[in-house]
Amino acid sequence: MEGSAIAQFIPLILIFAIMYFLLIRPQQKKIKEHQKMVESLRRGDQVVTQGGLIGKVVKVKENNELDVEIAEGVKVRVVQSTVAQVLSKTEPAKAES
Structure with a gap:
């Protein structure tokens, strides 16, 4: 059994x-x-949010927030986790020797 x-x-x-x-x-x-x-998001990255907004990261704030510029002079505050895609990354600053 x-x-x-x-x-x-x-x-x-x-x-x-x-x-x-x-x-x-x-x-x-x-x-x-x-x-x-x-x-890994940082200033200068071009991103797409889950809401469909395309913009450039102007500032990475505390509390998982970003300032994203969606048009010249138009900035919106976005929760970091709502970024769906990174279209273009900025190059990291080169360390001077």
Whole structure:
């Protein structure tokens, strides 16, 4: 009887394993990549927000906020995690030798 009880749980275990590798693991990887991208934002980067605004990062503030210039003289305050994509990165400042 014990063998048949274990055999009944094998399909359930297989379904969970498939769900993990097809859904959970890729989602965790995507979240990590997004966090890394958001943490590396700096002044001069051109970004797209989740709301569809395209602009240039003017200032990285505390409390996970950014000032983004969406038109000449028009700045908006954006929560850092709402940045969906970085279109162009600025080059880091060269260290003088």
